[in-house]
Amino acid sequence: MTEATGASPLYLVTGAAGFVGSHLVRHLAAQGQRLRIMVRKPEQAEPLRDLVEEVVIADLQKPDTLNAAVAGVHGIYHIAALFRTAGVPDSAFDEVNVQGVSNILDAAIAAGVKRFVHCSTNGVHSHIANPPADETAPFNPSDAYQVSKLEGEKIVMSCFEQEKIRGVIIRPAMIYGPGDTRILKLFKMVANGKFFYIGKGEALTHWLDVRDLARAFELGMLKDELNAEAFLIAGKEYSTLKQDVHQIAKALEVPEPKLHLPVGPIMALAHVTEAVCKPFGIEPPLFPRRVSFFLKNRAFDISKARKLLGYEPRTDFAGEIVDIIAAYRA
Secondary structure (H helix, E strand, O other), X not given: OOOOOOOOOEXXXXXXXXXXXXXXXXXXXXXXXXXXXXXXXXXXXXXHHHHOOEEEEOOOOOHHHHHHXXXXXXXXXXXXXXXXXXXXXHHHHHHHHHHHHHHHHHHHHHHOOOEEEEEOOHHHOOOOOOOOEOXXXXXXXXXXXXXXXXXXHHHHHHHHXXXXXXXXXXXXXXXXXXXXXXXXXXXXXXXXXXXXXXOOOOOEEOEEEHHHHHHHHHHHHHOOOOOOEEEEEXXXXXXXXXXXXXXXXXXXXXXXXXXXXXXXXXXXXXXXXXXXXXXXXXXXXXXXXXXXXXXXXXXEOOHHHHHHHOOOOOOOHHHHHHHHHHHHHO
16 A cells, blocks of 8 residues: 555554553544554554544564555554553563564665654653753663663664654653543542652652643654654643642642651562562562652753744643543543
8 A cells, every 4th residue: 555646644653542642543633634543453443443544453573464554654653662561571571662663663664654753751761860851861761661662762763863764752751641540540549538658759740741742743743854853742840749749639629648658668668569479470569660759850851842843731730630630530
């Protein structure tokens, strides 16, 4: 299949069934873009089928399935990835987030795809020692997922620099938004009076509304003149976790949490819990990465995205959480 002469461009979205991918599909469809989506199972496409022209069943780990996915598309939004998942070996992250990236790039280049927008993560920088960080901050991945995303990003950037294909890399901050189930836990704990801090609650956080992220991906695709650039994408401003929780409690009209637990004993318990659960493939109720959520600084300078992409967050944190709470209640 080839792109029809005179027809508007066709774009492929990988990972379309996920939280970010599905929001991106809805956003692009609302802008009138012609879309093909890639999923691993037919049932994953059902909520989006009426919004897109084509559905392709393919798998990043099966290169022979990717040719049909990339044929005839002008550009690819590569969102698909293996996120942090309990019970999988570290090698699984490499298989999807490194080799899988290489596989779809090879297919895209062979098919003559013009543009590639790659979803990475702010986690390639991990803890920000001197906030706020811009795109030149040192790489410092702290777990297997982040390491794999950095290695995948390097493959993409190398292809861009060699002009094998053109495009940009997007490094999202802490993604949340309507329909998100991961951050729902935080909102539920605050709502039910069960939230507590580990440490002082002074670590910096920088949230990103998934709807703003979708717009950033679109801008990255449409800015044809940009190539081999990486962009940190985040909300209007960063704040402390304690300030965030204050805003959430205020929006929920519940008392603000006051309990602070000591870091040392909780981190030690987290290591023990993870060590006990990991051999059985069980998601531990407490693990070091969850504790580190309370300790790591995540604060970013988004001036490059503002200047080159024309990216601008839609609203502020307080406005975003009102929407999110309304969606959770619905």
